[in-house]
Amino acid sequence: MKAVVKTGGKQYTITEGDTLRVEKLSGEVGATINLEEVLSVGEGKDFKLGSPVVEGASVKAEIVEHGRGKKIIVFKKKRRKGYKKKQGHRQDFTGIKIEEIKY
Secondary structure, X not given: OEEEEXXXXXXXXXXXXXXXXXXXXXXXXXXXXXXXXXXXEOOHHHOEEOOOOXXXXXXXXXXXXXXXXXXXXXXXXXXXXXXXXEEEEOOEEEEEEEEEEEO
16 A cells, blocks of 8 residues: 655655655654655555545654765855855754554
8 A cells, every 4th residue: 555645844655664764753763653644545446635635544653763864065156256155964864664554
């Protein structure tokens, strides 16, 4: 069974047993969380599309890790003005494992 969930301002297509990295969520490693914003769920004739979310649907997931992504270099420059600015950024993430899709 597949589902589309929204978390951290992004949408993810998931199935049971998937592991993925999402925007940072609160909680300890090993804790169980529920993702309530399920936009669509099911396959074939059992497919349900929410408006905007599917009522009564939720996804149960376990927090596997917390971390920071690779460094991204942000470089700004204005030609002929002598303006240069270099910044780095590392985004926080949470690794989750999908345990169950309920609807």
